[in-house]
Amino acid sequence: MKKVINSTNAPKAIGPYSQAIEANGTLYISGQLPVNVQTGQIPETIDEQVEQCFSNIGAILAEAGYGFENVVKSVVLLDDLANFAAMNAIYGKYYTEKMPARVCYQVCKLPMGAKVEIETTAVK
Numbered sequence: 001m002k003k004v005i006n007s008t009n010a011p012k013a014i015g016p017y018s019q020a021i022e023a024n025g026t027l028y029i030s031g032q033l034p035v036n037v038q039t040g041q042i043p044e045t046i047d048e049q050v051e052q053c054f055s056n057i058g059a060i061l062a063e064a065g066y067g068f069e070n071v072v073k074s075v076v077l078l079d080d081l082a083n084f085a086a087m088n089a090i091y092g093k094y095y096t097e098k099m100p101a102r103v104c105y106q107v108c109k110l111p112m113g114a115k116v117e118i119e120t121t122a123v124k
Contacts, residue, residue, distance in 0.1 A: 057120050
């Protein structure tokens with residue numbers, strides 16, 4: 001059975017999808033844009049945007065009773081691979097042991113003009 005997860009501490013979905021779905025002990029978090037839930041704005045720098053993505057992911061994980069230690073896979077979308085090192089440095093603050101599997105792609109454009117979007121899968 002699937003359960004819809006919605007956190008008021010993360011931005012609402014901007015389309016016909018859920019923030020996250022939990023099914024059979026696995027949490028599938030939709031790609032998180034770096035939108036500040038209080039202001040609805042996206043920060044300017046890649047560092048601020050990556051931090052905001054992780055803040056949003058953390059809020060959804062917590063809402064579902066998971067933590068970053070439960071993350072098994074990340075999909076990172078960047079609008080410019082020149083930002084890979086900056087993203088990677090911040091990413092490494094959240095995953096220090098038993099790092100999840102990850103893939104990173106450069107895409108031509110992200111919603112709302114974002115520089116980064118991160119999709120996350122976690123398992124209990």
